[in-house]
Amino acid sequence: MANLEIHQFPCLSDNYGVLLRDADAGIVASIDAPDAAAVEAALKDKGWTLTHILVTHHHWDHTQGNEALKAATGCTIIGPQGEADKVPGIDTKVGEGDTFKFGGFDVEVSETPGHTAGHIVYHVPAAKAAFVGDTLFAMGCGRVIEGTMEQMWGGVEKVAKLPPETVLYCGHEYTVANAEFAISVEPGNEALQKRLTEVKALRAEAKPTLPTTVAKELATNPFIRVDSPEIRANLGLQNASDADVFAEVRTRKNNF
Ligand code: ZN
Ligand code: FE
DSSP, X not given: OOOEEEEEEEETTTEEEEEEEETTXXXXXXXXXXXXXXXXXXXHHHTOOOOEEEOSOOOHHHHTTHHHHHHHHOOEEEEEGGGGGGSTTOOEEEOTTOEEEETTEEEEEEXXXXXXXXXXXXXXXXXXXXEEETTEETTEEOOOOSSOHHHHHHHHHHHHTSOTTOEEEESBOOHHHHHHHHHHHOTTOHHHHHHHHHHHHHHHTTOOOOOEEHHHHHXXXXXXXXXXXXXXXXXXXXXXXXXHHHHHHHHHHHTO
């Protein structure tokens, strides 16, 4: 049975890098390339050799290391077909419903536009893990920059519908700020109160609050909890559609 080793490390000011290795197949992927030097240091740390970069979206803090890493290692860059022209060094374009092999693992691609027009997430069902870039964060979600609120809700909902035990690797450590906003719209949520305390304690020791899981986000993330009666009442949107509640939560977070 193949084993997918996953190594997460902080880089830039608040990004996370993630390396995946299938040792049997002798291959290693970097999820995005926020910073070539940081990815190289993490590879050296683990004694791993890079063979692939899996890009979630084109933003500089996810792709600026692509070309240097490709020049150094000859790695193959896989990325979103919806914005391939903005992804430096891209070799293979993937989109909604595509599945590709990473060693012994099937990787399923979903398009989650909104933060960027072509954002994708990678789900590895056999490893119970997904790499969601800037679509979803712990108790938060990405800013809606290139798409509509409706599109972003669709992407967030796709992640929320993955199996609850799925471990989610996200692009940024925004967790405490997200939790403080979350509690402002759902102060009566006990799981959220407890999680806010936990993540503050972790950050006080400079420890990561990620990865998270789908189950934890279902219990505490206001961008997913659009059917919460408390959130709907606080927003005055008792009878609104899920997408409209999502849009209002996102708008309030922008102004929080
Ligand atoms: Zn981004
Ligand atoms: Fe980012």
